[in-house]
Amino acid sequence: MTSTALPGEWVDHAPGLDDLAGSFTSQVSTDRYRSREYAERERAAIWMKTWQIAGRVDDLPAVGDWMEYKIYDQSFLIVRGKDERLRGFVNACRHRGNAICQGRTGNAKRGFLCQYHLWSYDLDGRLKGLLREQNAGGIDKSDNSLITVPVDTFGGFIFINPDPGAQPLAEWIGAEAMATLQPYHLELMSTVMNVREALDCNWKVVMDAFNEGYHVNGVHPQLLAVLNIAPETTRYKFFENHTIAMAPFDVVGATPEKQVEGTLSLPETFPGTVAVIPRFQELVKEYTADDGSIDFPDGVTARTLLQKATRAHLTEMGLDVSGLTDAQMSDNHGWFLFPNFMMTIRAGECHVILARPHPDGDPNRCIWHVASYMYLPKEIADQFTVDLTEVDEPGSYKYFEALQQDYQQMQRQQAGLRNESLDHLMLVNEEIVVAKFHDTLDRWMAGKAAQ
Incomplete structure (x- = not known):
């Protein structure tokens, strides 16, 4: 019998935070963010050795x-x-x-x-x-x-x-990870945002920031209308060096009106949803009364309607999303490939954050590269493709809302990390992917990473 399982179904049986709590240390030394000596060792142990x-x-x-x-x-x-x-x-x-x-x-x-x-x-x-x-x-x-x-x-x-x-790239990424990514058709996506800029923070501050959702309440309050950051709903897959984390786009307990309102605000933070919103609104009408109130029956939420609208929209454009689950139509999966590749991806689009040390070797600075990609029909892809933008004047480029908030926050964090009396950071359980990243970093720095 031919299996009908889809790679994205890993979330249905993946461990949650309670299953993984305590797997890694909660303390992270701060010398790795500001020490030139540490940065020099990092250069040899990591940057001259990894993909x-x-x-x-x-x-x-x-x-x-x-x-x-x-x-x-x-x-x-x-x-x-x-x-x-x-x-x-x-x-x-x-x-x-x-x-x-x-x-x-x-x-x-x-x-x-x-x-x-x-x-x-x-x-x-x-x-x-x-x-x-x-x-x-x-x-x-x-x-x-x-x-x-x-x-x-x-x-x-x-x-x-x-x-x-170096070991072959396919071995470095791993067969299971590659198979899980394949149905998104990353290789067919077009570059629709592409910006590189020097930041006043260590490259690991960037990786830390995009590997946890614990900061959403403080930095991205607008996302609370659509993103369920309850720790018990997040699912994880850990590889030797890499990680996937998924938090569903859903607000448990919100009224149908609030669910819809949050979904309609998505384009401010996730521009790729713009094209799907009209179809989503058509589906919502079926459950909307003359007075504007919305009544969803059991099994229907704004999230499930967004999933239905997304699949229909992409399929009608002639794009293959048959290998993706309904959940992948709405939910962003956060991929981290060691040492410096962070990607959130869902059907039709992905957003990538890269960060590497500043060429001058100052551990308080880095180069970040942010890019967005969309799965588009070949006949229109060129209309949306952009070239790289190099930002020379700090702060002159305005990112979309959530990214702009992170841009500002990360540099504020580095200002605090410069304080020499702060010798370590404390991570909470929700920051387990950050802890996993630093555990992997420690293995590589100690020369114990398997290659």
Whole structure:
């Protein structure tokens, strides 16, 4: 008999907070947020050893297209070869170390040329020629290719790992995690928001903030109308290095009118819901009296109507959501891939938060990269696709409401973390994903992480 189980059904039998409480330490040392010495050790133990997202496959559509990925002062090139494969190289000529490419992106269809002494390389990284080769002293070109680094793709994202001996990306993410993500069709989503900016906080402050919902009451009170943050309803899946957490979009005990009101406010925080709201309103009309009162029968809530509207809308656009559960039509699942990838995803859209150390090495600063992606029909995808926005003037870019609130809060937190008399943080049970992140961090810092 063929199984009809869907990957998203993991939440139906996943552990809740009561099952996991006490699994990790509740104390987190503060030196990891402000110590330069810790940041230097972190650089070697984590950033030179782990898979990191460099961009989207769509960023390099043509042969010869390249992008630069930088972590601290380390520079790498990712290029699409003539065989359509993506490859990664250290951005340094093998002759005298000159940077091969400068800038964020470009095209080198004919290969790379070092402008210093005109050594040239093909798109496979092989040394093709050098100035006055006959007088070069017998340089072995086959032994002087560009230095390679692992590059691979999943879900439309380009991953890079500075460690030449890194385990394959598929093993790093894991077969179960990849299968759970597959029905969303991440690889077919278009980039509809793409912003990068320097923040005055440690990169781990960003990861902590987006790995817990405990701050919603204080920072995002507008979400309380639609997001049920009762700890007993949250479900978790823990992998060796990664995590998924799900809190249902539902307010238990709210009147039908309040449920609908909260759902109609979703576009302020989740722009991807704009297109679904008209269908949702049509479904609500069936249960609305002439005086405007709403009476939902057993089994019907604003959440179930949002799910129905979302599935109908996406299906009518010709998009495949058959592999997703009804709950995935409405509920955001929070994915964390160690060390720095946070994604909330539901049918048709996802939002990604990346953070990495600031190139100057100051642990009180980082670079955050926020992006949103939507699953759209090919014929209209280009109308919504945007390029990367680099924010040079702090505070000049205005994010959507919830993101703007986080943007402000994270930098306030770092101001407090600078106080040297504060030697540790205390986590509550609801912050178990944060605790899991720091447990994983500690394993990697101690060199005990399995690879």
